Ligand SMILES: NC(=O)c1ccc[n+]([C@@H]2O[C@H](COP(=O)([O-])OP(=O)(O)OC[C@H]3O[C@@H](n4cnc5c(N)ncnc54)[C@H](O)[C@@H]3O)[C@@H](O)[C@H]2O)c1
């Protein structure tokens with residue numbers, strides 16, 4: 001792929017543009033908001049200049065409800081050899097495109113399973129898609145050249161292609177993305193009116209569960225409006241589990257020992273099913289869940305501390321597979337959890353200790 005046109009230079013569009021530009025593709029940027037294009041261009045995502053003629057691939061990265069009309073417009077003005085969208089739902093945009101009378105042979109619906117709770121080009125990174133699944137939903141009518149261009153795009157973004165039927169995709173993301181978004185919002189909503197005494201105790205658990213509750217409501221109303229049935233089905237099952245959990249907790253309050261034992265068994269069953277579900281969440285690169293060992297290091301809140309710790313890990317020849325940071329409330333310090341292969345954890349611990357780092361067990 002030599003050239004691309006990214007239409008919609010927000011979080012996802014600019015991240016795609018940054019990844020393509022970094023790998024030598026000439027990227028043209030377009031957005032209905034000129035400020036977004038200017039920002040994306042200033043970040044090095046591509047050029048504000050329109051292309052001279054059709055580019056190889058147009059990537060439409062606008063909110064789901066606008067995806068079909070924006071795609072149809074791009075096809076009408078013959079902006080590219082192939083057209084791809086990245087909307088979080090796949091059934092409705094395809095049907096809307098067909099309703100608009102658009103030739104869908106040169107269109108491929110796609111969805112990178114990577115994102116953030118922040119919108120706009122300033123939240124974008126070239127690495128956003130690395131090792132993440134990127135769903136492609138070709139049909140029997142999809143032009144092979146367009147499928148190949150899409151596979152090349154996924155490879156350039158260093159993501160992992162996953163081919164799926166559009167409606168099967170929408171049922172899957174109802175479970176793994178759309179319901180989690182609502183549940184995160186529901187838990188965070190309990191905090192909106194909570195007393196300060198409780199809120200100040202927020203630790204890592206609630207931070208993990210509520211990160212995506214900071215997402216843009218307008219975008220999510222749009223996503224959920226295009227996938228209401230499958231999400232309602234999953235949420236109804238969660239609601240039944242919640243009812244049972246409340247009953248089990250009430251039983252734990254009972255004076256009757258037998259009822260208390262039943263309540264404890266009910267709660268344990270929920271927690272064990274949670275363990276089993278969590279164990280199925282794939283690790284990096286879509287591979288089987290990785291059992292990393294964590295080396296926890298105390299750092300002070302000073303510029304350059306993280307860079308120094310990564311440099312020391314690199315010097316010890318250790319590959320850091322994943323990283324998490326826990327901030328200590330009211331202190332200028334934090335705990336960095338470096339996830340590494342179990343075999344190298346002792347090597348890293350010894351090397352960091354030698355360089356003066358404080359390791360927490
Ligand atoms: N945010 C995520 O985590 C995530 C992950 C995967 C896929 N997606 C999908 O990616 C798409 C973009 O999401 P985002 O998070 O980048 O949103 P965003 O709000 O950061 O960016 C959307 C951009 O589209 C522009 N836009 C709106 N209407 C337009 C139009 N008619 N023509 C041209 N530009 C227009 C906006 O000005 C904005 O810059 C959505 O379809 C979303 O479902 C989002």
Ligand SMILES: O=C(O)C(=O)C[C@]1(C(=O)O)C=C[C@@H](O)C=C1
Pocket residue numbers: 087088112113114115116117176177178212
């Ligand atoms: O990690 C996040 O912040 C996301 O919201 C990413 C996430 C997801 O649910 O995994 C959200 C919606 C997108 O359609 C794809 C990815």
